[in-house]
Amino acid sequence: MKVAAAKNRLGNWLLLGLIILVAAMLFSLIPLLYFYPPDVVWSFITLRPDERLASSLHYIYTIFVIIFFVDIAFIRHFWCRFMCVYKVWQHGFKTRQSLHVAYDKTRTESCDKCNYCVTSCFLGIDPRDTNMYDSCINCGECIDACNDLQVKKGEVGLLRFSLGEREQNRSGWLLGRLGSLSARMKWTLPFSLLGLGMFVWGLANYDHYRLAVYRADAEFSSAIKDYRIRVSNKLYRDAVLTLSIEGLPKGSYVLSASEARFDSAGKLDLELQINNSLPQGLHRFLVQIQSADGWQDSYRVQHFVGKGRGLDHDR
Numbered sequence: 376m377k378v379a380a381a382k383n384r385l386g387n388w389l390l391l392g393l394i395i396l397v398a399a400m401l402f403s404l405i406p407l408l409y410f411y412p413p414d415v416v417w418s419f420i421t422l423r424p425d426e427r428l429a430s431s432l433h434y435i436y437t438i439f440v441i442i443f444f445v446d447i448a449f450i451r452h453f454w455c456r457f458m459c460v461y462k463v464w465q466h467g468f469k470t471r472q473s474l475h476v477a478y479d480k481t482r483t484e485s486c487d488k489c490n491y492c493v494t495s496c497f498l499g500i501d502p503r504d505t506n507m508y509d510s511c512i513n514c515g516e517c518i519d520a521c522n523d524l525q526v527k528k529g530e531v532g533l534l535r536f537s538l539g540e541r542e543q544n545r546s547g548w549l550l551g552r553l554g555s556l557s558a559r560m561k562w563t564l565p566f567s568l569l570g571l572g573m574f575v576w577g578l579a580n581y582d583h584y585r586l587a588v589y590r591a592d593a594e595f596s597s598a599i600k601d602y603r604i605r606v607s608n609k610l611y612r613d614a615v616l617t618l619s620i621e622g623l624p625k626g627s628y629v630l631s632a633s634e635a636r637f638d639s640a641g642k643l644d645l646e647l648q649i650n651n652s653l654p655q656g657l658h659r660f661l662v663q664i665q666s667a668d669g670w671q672d673s674y675r676v677q678h679f680v681g682k683g684r685g686l687d688h689d690r
């Protein structure tokens with residue numbers, strides 16, 4: 376932010392910071408009204424003890440204050456530019472004929488060394504070259520700004536609202552749209568590409584089946600030596616998956632079934648019971664699974680045998 380040298384004083388900056396802080400503290404009360412009725416929020420403001428207030432509310436409020444402070448002081452109009460639903464709604468009804476800002480191209484010499492309308496647009500648009508796909512909300516700030524300038528010369532501004540067919544963009548139809556698109560996507564493009572990359576990666580690594588092993592005592596009984604093996608088929612087609620245990624001596628366990636059969640998508644739970652034949656100590660074993668179409672996976676389990684009880688630590 377540029378300020379006149381005479382105003383560039385520490386006291387002024389401190390005062391500005393204080394005003395922004397007060398504004399941020401006031402705005403931060405608004406989200407609290409979503410969670411609490413007004414009388415509880417009033418208790419919070421007046422520091423009155425109220426058992427309905429969460430003990431962590433001061434931290435949450437502080438985070439809101441920081442967010443609002445940063446937004447007002449540095450980002451400016453973050454909500455308007457990136458979050459406002461009204462803007463998106465309005466944008467959905469735009470056509471080439473709908474209300475838009477028009478520029479008087481016959482007087483371009485008036486714009487030499489002037490950029491006032493651009494700096495007055497809080498959405499960062501150049502009002503002299505708006506496109507249908509720009510996020511202009513037709514607030515008229517730029518038109519007022521130009522009018523204020525031109526009125527001193529006894530002329531009308533170069534910008535005005537217009538209805539009807541837009542003038543062809545000077546850079547051509549296709550280039551104009553590409554330029555508009557790239558201008559709007561310059562911040563979001565890296566995130567969009569990241570999301571797209573993750574989506575493709577997810578598709579490429581998507582498993583049609585899933586294997587998980589839990590301690591059965593969580594749901595079935597208090598016997599810690601029992602495990603629940605959950606097999607999932609995510610495809611709406613029949614499937615047969617074969618299970619085996621590797622790393623445990625034969626006879627030290629009982630697997631309720633060695634196959635999981637599916638008619639369609641779904642989940643099946645098998646039980647693995649480990650008997651008392653294992654010596655004390657840590658026993659690592661693998662639950663292995665394989666489908667008829669070649670998919671395979673394994674789940675590592677660490678089974679601990681203590682003085683009469685076993686504990687496991689899943690992978």
Ligand code: SF4
Nearest residue numbers: 486489491492521533
């Ligand atoms: S404020 Fe008016 S004169 Fe200045 S650049 Fe914008 S359109 Fe041109």
Ligand code: SF4
Nearest residue numbers: 496511512514515517
């Ligand atoms: S009308 Fe408002 S949003 Fe549109 S270009 Fe002008 S200042 Fe920006």
